[in-house]
Amino acid sequence: MSLPPQDIRNYSFEELTAYFESIGEKAFRAQQMAEWIYKKGVWSFDQMLNLPEQLRQKLSANFNLKPLVIAAKQVAKDHTTKFLFDLDDRETVESVLIPTATRTTACISTQAGCKFGCRFCASGIGGWSRNLTCAEILTQVLHVKEEALKHKRPLCNIVFMGTGEPLDNFDNLFKAIKIINSHQGIGIGARHITISTVGLVPKIKELAKQNLQIELAISLHGYDNASRNVLMPVNKKYPFDELIRTCREYARETKRQITFEYILIKDVTCTENAVQCLRKAFKGIICKMNLIPYNPVSEFEHKTPSQAEMETFKNRLEEFGIHATIRSPRGREVGAACGQLRHAHK
Numbered sequence: 001m002s003l004p005p006q007d008i009r010n011y012s013f014e015e016l017t018a019y020f021e022s023i024g025e026k027a028f029r030a031q032q033m034a035e036w037i038y039k040k041g042v043w044s045f046d047q048m049l050n051l052p053e054q055l056r057q058k059l060s061a062n063f064n065l066k067p068l069v070i071a072a073k074q075v076a077k078d079h080t081t082k083f084l085f086d087l088d089d090r091e092t093v094e095s096v097l098i099p100t101a102t103r104t105t106a107c108i109s110t111q112a113g114c115k116f117g118c119r120f121c122a123s124g125i126g127g128w129s130r131n132l133t134c135a136e137i138l139t140q141v142l143h144v145k146e147e148a149l150k151h152k153r154p155l156c157n158i159v160f161m162g163t164g165e166p167l168d169n170f171d172n173l174f175k176a177i178k179i180i181n182s183h184q185g186i187g188i189g190a191r192h193i194t195i196s197t198v199g200l201v202p203k204i205k206e207l208a209k210q211n212l213q214i215e216l217a218i219s220l221h222g223y224d225n226a227s228r229n230v231l232m233p234v235n236k237k238y239p240f241d242e243l244i245r246t247c248r249e250y251a252r253e254t255k256r257q258i259t260f261e262y263i264l265i266k267d268v269t270c271t272e273n274a275v276q277c278l279r280k281a282f283k284g285i286i287c288k289m290n291l292i293p294y295n296p297v298s299e300f301e302h303k304t305p306s307q308a309e310m311e312t313f314k315n316r317l318e319e320f321g322i323h324a325t326i327r328s329p330r331g332r333e334v335g336a337a338c339g340q341l342r343h344a345h346k
Contacts, residue, residue: 007135106144111164167203
């Protein structure tokens with residue numbers, strides 16, 4: 001049985017250049033192709049009219065450039081748009097378009113399923129299947145970019161906070177990021193790209209050496225070892241205190257602010273004891289906190305705190321010099337929390 005054609009979006013700009021030169025074409029063909037794919041958003045080699053017809057036929061025979069299959073698309077009242085895409089091996093993956101008054105953000109998945117099993121998130125229900133390829137990551141971005149342009153709202157931010165653990169798919173993630181960031185590619189600035197991680201300590205250290213001005217978000221969701229153990233099994237491998245030490249090293253080495261993502265669950269993480277523990281843990285770290293109201297998942301019994309409880313929690317953090325904001329819930333009626341739409345279609 002013959003293998004399916006390679007997806008051309010798995011090629012970096014340098015690899016595209018080398019390919020064209022290897023078949024006797026000029027290096028500038030790589031620039032032309034990248035412009036068609038990443039700037040103009042075409043889904044077929046036949047549309048690349050400044051490439052010779054014979055070359056287009058050769059590319060069509062040897063490479064894939066097709067879009068993902070949209071298995072479901074849901075639009076919330078706030079215009080948050082969630083996509084469920086079918087992959088070639090019958091796996092599914094989610095992406096979300098999140099428009100606000102000032103920017104348009106794509107939330108992108110990096111894995112089919114998730115192996116880390118956080119006990120408040122739908123992503124890990126059903127387990128982990130595989131890493132996504134560079135092309136599968138990029139193609140999500142291209143679909144969301146296309147949707148944003150339909151609303152005359154150009155895509156300006158990327159967050160890798162969808163299904164899966166981005167740093168667990170490190171090589172494919174960073175190949176995709178370099179294409180997203182490159183002026184030959186999608187052209188989104190590094191400071192507008194955020195990677196969220198559950199706290200894979202060795203990969204955070206590796207990330208610090210990448211010399212990219214990307215934003216790092218830590219899915220903390222607990223205030224000490226005991227509370228994080230309850231919610232995040234990964235804490236048993238990379239305990240709270242070790243993670244905080246690594247974050248200190250990262251901030252010192254990169255001179256970049258870290259965002260700590262922290263879910264607000266009634267009587268679990270939204271307490272005065274949590275405030276006091278976070279005050280001690282964050283002392284001396286340049287950081288901010290993104291407080292996330294719990295988005296109910298039927299498999300878990302957690303509850304969302306009242307608005308007053310969340311505001312009190314935020315204000316107590318601010319009193320101790322910890323800058324915190326409460327994230328406005330987006331797209332709840334379309335299952336916009338990570339993994340919810342995918343899980344519903346299983």
